[in-house]
Amino acid sequence: DGGITQSPKYLFRKEGQNVTLSCEQNLNHDAMYWYRQDPGQGLRLIYYSQIVNDFQKGDIAEGYSVSREKKESFPLTVTSAQKNPTAFYLCASSGTGYEKLFFGSGTQLSVL
Amino acid sequence: AQTVTQSQPEMSVQEAETVTLSCTYDTSENNYYLFWYKQPPSRQMILVIRQEAYKQQNATENRFSVNFQKAAKSFSLKISDSQLGDTAMYFCPPTGNQFYFGTGTSLTVIP
Numbered sequence: 001d002g003g004i005t006q007s008p009k010y011l012f013r014k015e016g017q018n019v020t021l022s023c024e025q026n027l028n029h030d031a032m033y034w035y036r037q038d039p040g041q042g043l044r045l046i047y048y049s050q051i052v053n054d055f056q057k058g059d060i061a062e063g064y065s066v067s068r069e070k071k072e073s074f075p076l077t078v079t080s081a082q083k084n085p086t087a088f089y090l091c092a093s094s095g096t097g098y099e100k101l102f103f104g105s106g107t108q109l110s111v112l
Numbered sequence: 113a114q115t116v117t118q119s120q121p122e123m124s125v126q127e128a129e130t131v132t133l134s135c136t137y138d139t140s141e142n143n144y145y146l147f148w149y150k151q152p153p154s155r156q157m158i159l160v161i162r163q164e165a166y167k168q169q170n171a172t173e174n175r176f177s178v179n180f181q182k183a184a185k186s187f188s189l190k191i192s193d194s195q196l197g198d199t200a201m202y203f204c205p206p207t208g209n210q211f212y213f214g215t216g217t218s219l220t221v222i223p
Binding site: 033035037040041042043044045048058088090092094098099100101103105106 | 155211212213
């Protein structure tokens with residue numbers, strides 16, 4: 001079945017450590033997105049990519065980095081520069097017409 | 113650029129009653145879609161209903177319907193015969209290259 005897979009489901013980060021969240025899709029979608037969600041809050045856009053080897057910053061890109069080397073994959077790295085990384089992270093993808101957004105099941109990142 | 117305003121941060125409704133969630137938006141797109149997504153306590157995002165902006169007819173999906181006022185940039189969601197499973201956060205992003213979500217409305221269905 002087609003869909004988006006995020007891993008891991010739970011992730012813990014130590015002080016000063018970089019961690020990478022995985023997002024893979026087999027929907028043949030060009031556009032992919034990363035959102036951050038704090039408890040009881042909405043979704044805020046971190047980065048998005050409309051095509052392989054290209055991506056743009058969203059509203060809260062500081063302290064995060066991404067790559068888009070393959071159409072299927074859009075990993076997010078939470079760097080040590082992100083001082084408050086504890087949040088729920090959602091990955092999503094969309095076809096070229098933006099007619100629907102498909103979501104992964106999310107990764108909960110916590111700081112040890 | 114896109115913006116979304118959901119003026120009701122929290123709402124509650126009795127089971128089997130009807131509730132309407134409001135949403136206003138702004139977008140620079142000419143052709144676009146509007147969506148209502150729900151996020152239950154499981155935190156999985158689920159598409160509830162979709163409206164194509166060029167269609168005048170309001171979308172309906174079982175107990176869910178929308179009131180789309182394009183000139184006013186208003187897009188409300190009506191839930192009829194509310195069920196306990198409707199308890200969730202609801203978001204109304206307009207389409208575009210960024211899918212801006214806003215702060216959402218938390219709906220609680222009371223038994």
